[in-house]
Amino acid sequence: MYCVISFSHKNLDISTREKIALPQDKIQDFYHSLFATFPNIQECILLGTCNRFELLMFAPSYNAHAIIDFIASDREIPAPQLRAGAQVFFEKEAIEHIFSVTSSLDSLVIGETQITGQLKSAYKLAFDLGFCKKQLTRVMHFAFKCAALVRSQTQISKNPVSISSVAIVHFLSLSPIKDKVAVVGTGEIGILCVKYLLSHGFDVLLLSRTLQNAQAIQDELQNEHLSIASFGQLPEVINSVRYLFCATGAPHTIITHDMIHPCEFGRIWFDLALPRDIDHIEREDISLFVIDDLQEVALENKSKREEELQKAHHIISEQVVLFEQWLKSLDVEPLxxxxxxxxxxxxxxxxxxxxxxxxxxxxxxxxxxxxxxxxxxxxxxxxTSYIKTIKESPESxxxxxxxxxxxxxxxxxxxxxxxxxxxxxxxx
Structure with missing residues (x-):
């Protein structure tokens, strides 16, 4: 039986999503603990992004409340709080949810393509570690095929948008003066921010914990308005520039209260990381925006794509039916x-x-x-004998x-x- 337990931007605020997020080096331990606690779970893929934490599972039966309580205990979150923010899907609804997530219809930014790559990475890790086998692999193959159909047969991903682009749109709506913008982080979100800001005529200072990464981006873009700096200059930079975009993979805040000093000018900061890069601050001279503050811009984007969304949902419904039919066709006896x-x-x-x-x-x-x-x-x-013997094997x-x-x-x-x-x- 397929099951998805989902915690996303739809039902959990950013502070809770921060607590539930798992650092990359803790994922394998989480898998081992989950399977040891619930031995009936046969397969699992953990999908963790800035907007969602999901368990995609296959098992004969489930105690969803027990699994949610296990996650709450593991991440030190009150169980009632986590239960209230959980969505649980079984069988057909679970398949439809996986297809929707993979096709970026359940994202904060509808049509962004980053989620497909994130799910492929999550699938690869689970598969390589031995936690994902035949049953979830079947779903993943169809989900990636479905996402490709949605991209090719609708306009959902045309003029692609992302968390980065939504943040830049919101930033521009604040009528900023053409001053230097600091971008911290050389991951996908940070690089996109750099490109968008340069395209709008801003001077950009890119900071990275590994200066070689920033240098590689500067060499690639060959733009005179892009300069780089080491992470050690962060305390000085945050108190000398008006605008700041943070998007690192750090497991803790990198900008703390004690680093922030008064300035003669107002500052606009965007924290696009999860866990957040910037301590919660309340200062008159700093306007701080986090991922959840971009909901309004994302909803406007969704309304503009409503017709394409309907087409996409129709494709997903068709693919769910085809997947169910295909599963039935895998019975070896009729073959x-x-x-x-x-x-x-x-x-x-x-x-x-x-x-x-x-x-x-x-x-x-x-x-x-x-x-x-x-x-x-x-x-x-x-x-005949061979096919009967391999029907439960991964290559069947x-x-x-x-x-x-x-x-x-x-x-x-x-x-x-x-x-x-x-x-x-x-x-x-």
Whole structure:
């Protein structure tokens, strides 16, 4: 049974999402603890982004409340608080939710393509660690296929938007003067902020904990309005520039109260990280915006794309139906019957042709039928036995699809190279 337990920007504020977020080096320990506590869980993928924390699972049965309480205990969050912010999906609803998330219909910024890559990375990690096997792999293959269809058949991802672009749109709506902007962090969000700001004519100072990363970006962009600085200059920078964008992967705040000094000018800061990079501050000379403050801009973006959203949801509904049909087609018994029936029919057709041509007489028909029947039974014995033995193995889907193709049976080949081809693509 498929199940998703979801905590997202829809139901949890940023302070709770910060607490539930897992550092990369803690994910494997979380998996081990989860599987040790709930041995009936057979497979799991943990998806953690700045806007969501989700467990995609496969198990015979679930105690969703117990799993939520386990997460609450692990992340030291009051269980009632976490329960109130949880969404739980089972079976068809779970599949539909996974397809929607992968296709960026459940994102804060509808149509952003970053989520597909994030899910591929989460899938790759779970697969490589052995926590994701055949059942969730099936869903992931279809989910990535579904996301590709949504991108190609709708305008959802045309003129792509992201947290970075929404933040820049909001920043520009504040009518900033053309002054220097500091960007802290050389991850995907930070790099996009740099590009957007440069395209709008701002001078940008990029700070990175690893100066070589900032240097590589400067070399790539070759823009005279971009300069770089080391992380050690952060205390000086935050008190000398009007505008600041922070988006690092630090597990704790990097700008604390004691680092902030009074300035003669007002400052506008954007904290696009989770956990947050900047301490909660209340100062008249600083306007601080975090991810959740961008909801209004994101909702405006969603309303403009409403027609395309309907098309996208229709595609997802179709793909959910196709996925269910495809799962049923993987039953090996009907497949075995199909290729054995085809072999039998070929024998009968040849006997009928031989009778018409006079190669055999009517009196010989029964004996020839028995001979051919024994021959194709003997020929198909090994394929039949083999398919029965591999039906629970991870590679069975791939083999079954190719048996269909080999014997020219109905059904298209779905996996080109299972557990690899769609597992991870850095271009997404």
């Amino acid at each position: 075995i019957k199909a290729f054995r029936d085809k072999a039998k029919q070929c024998c009968l057709d040849e006997i009928e042709r031989s009778l018409k041509k006079g190669f055999i007489t009517k009196d010989e028909e029964d004996r020839v039928v028995r001979i051919l029947h024994n021959a194709f039974n003997k020929f198909l014995h090994h394929p 889907d791939f083999i079954i699809e190719n048996v269909k193709k080999l014997f020219d049976l109905e059904g298209e080949e779905f996996f080109q190279n299972p557990y690899k081809c769609e597992r991870h693509n850095k271009n997404d």
